Amino acid sequence: MNKWKLVNIGIISGLFLGGLLFILEKWSSEKVYVLLMNVDYIPVLKEIPLHPVAEFILHLIVSIVLVFVLYYGLSRFKSEKKVLLYIVINTLIGAVLFLTTSFSDRTPELTDGMAFFYWLSAHFIYGWLVGSLIVFVKRNN
Template sequence: MKQLFNLTSIGLIAGFVLILILKIVMVLTGNTAYVLLFNFDYIPVVNDLKPVWLFGQVFHYLTCIISVIALFYILKTWTMQKAIWPYILVYTLGGGALFFLTALSEQPPAANDIMAWIYWTVAHAIFGYTVGAMVKKWM
């Protein structure tokens, strides 16, 4: 139970770090990659949930928590759960690929916004580092 609590805490903290990075990018550059963190309008049924701002936050944090727990246990099968690099690799590649879901939405950023993709992907690499470092320290 303590392990699940720690992993959930890691997901929440790293999810906040991800929000913070992309919010800073938006404030400094005007780039809208931040908006994608809370966008779920391309998911049937879920896209009807109101208020959108609240469920956007819930969607973001649940995604962070579930992905941290899942990746930890996947890596544990190879006793790699305490290595930082697999978290960086998976979240960088996964985040970079998932960016293109924005093509399914009317909301920004545009799927061909290269700078948004770069900011998004780098922010997810930092998310991966944050997760890996906390797993290494707390687990």
């Protein structure tokens, strides 16, 4: 698959995930968007004051890298067109990343069930979107 198509899938999916978590945070007051932008667990980055736009760009870069890793990783097993795998993997990644909430005072408590539900639901949908876009692009090449 064309690398620029994967970049675009990463950007579109990342914009969606960021937008969804932003809306969920505004609607519910659960700090799920703050958690998405949180870099308190990354030694070098936590020392640098980042503008919200820079935080979001970092999020998009992570999304792009993740799309490449998943696509090429699943391609090795001829499974790059299996949307369910993108959903499962991204939901699991979301579950693991939720643990980083314990590294910051700004993010939800580790025991915050609603924040965890919103977070996992958003990553589930993100996984579905990534997988669906990849399948769509591959079918229309």
